[in-house]
Amino acid sequence: MQAVNGVTFEVEEGEFFGILGPNGAGKTTTLEIIEGLRQADSGTVEIFGQSPWPRNPKLLPRIGVQLQASAFFERLTAREQIRTFASLYGTAQAEADEMLEVVGLADKAATPAEKLSGGQAQRLSIACALVHGPDLVFLDEPTAALDPQARRNLWDLLRDINKQGRTVVLTTHYMDEAESLCDRVAIMDRGEILQSGAPATLVRGLDSMTHISIESGLLSLTEAKALAGPGDDVTDDGVSLQFSTPSPAPLLAALAERRALGGLRVRGATLEDVFLHLTGREYRA
Structure with a gap:
């Protein structure tokens, strides 16, 4: 069975682009291919005019990746976690600490990552993806399993990330999330993109009750x-x-x-x- 079948799309600089579909639609596989974490069987992918596969070190400073499942170093605090990620990119500790402020975790800096709530852990994961100042950010179902309040709070953070000029590519299976956040979406199911465009345009084009x-x-x-x-x-x-x-x-x-x-x-x-x-x-x- 093909996880992804002939998917084609482009994302403009500064855009908030969503890949929308149910679990098993092929969203994560698509994102992993674009990020250079997985090799496609066929086709081409370009990020900033370069191929992400084989793993391209030139692209790493320009992209940030928040995976579907967050994994942190055991027994490290939120501050220690993000400073560790920052050191991988040569980012100063002071800038890492500032990122905790940006995502609203300054008061949790001394808290071990395993003691953070689901929403706080997602914020820390996003902070680690942003700590080196990437131009392009990939977020794979960042609000999955969060309660409604935590989801809405995270939406505000994601809007702010985009307003700072960063291009954001988001996968989600929440229709309301895509409708609220994204400039354009690609609706995906069974490994194929069924339709793409601005959410309002897609809705207006539907002769619905x-x-x-x-x-x-x-x-x-x-x-x-x-x-x-x-x-x-x-x-x-x-x-x-x-x-x-x-x-x-x-x-x-x-x-x-x-x-x-x-x-x-x-x-x-x-x-x-x-x-x-x-x-x-x-x-x-």
Whole structure:
């Protein structure tokens, strides 16, 4: 089975580019080939006009890599960890300490890496990838397994990294993450890129339903179906009464006339809808 099959894309300088897809889509393999950690069976890869394979020492100072699984030296503190990484690139200890400030870990400098929370460990991993001031940063599912608050905090850090002028290539299986952070995304599944472009452009190009939900019990299912137009879908799971419609305005007006707007939520198309449209199946996180 091919992990990656004919993947082609370009990333512009200063861009925040996302490779988006479920687990097993081929995202990590693609990233490892680009980073020079794995040899491709065929095809070519260029970073700053140079090939990363065989391992290219000229590229190492210009790229930073945060792997999917972080591994730190045992019994070293956060400060000792990042200073060790800095020494590999000839970066001064003072600059390493400043990077702890950048990622919000200054107060954890004396804490052993194994005592850091999941979000703090990810921040330290990213700090180690940035400590030598690379122009291009690869981040492989940096928010995987983090709680919602830690994810959002890390998003702010990633935005700041990009605003500093660094090019960021991110893999993720979180649709909302890619939609929030990335200038462009490549949607990938089964080793192939299905579609690429700006998230908003991909969503706008999808002829999708608008999803409207209200509290269950405000209308009976029979009444709701009577309000629905041609092509509308109506379901009631006992918690929410949900409409999927290509024409939300008349339906919303009808609900308002019946004072049935309790718990109203309106959702347009998202990247997840784009994925479902492209693959014809439910998204697998």
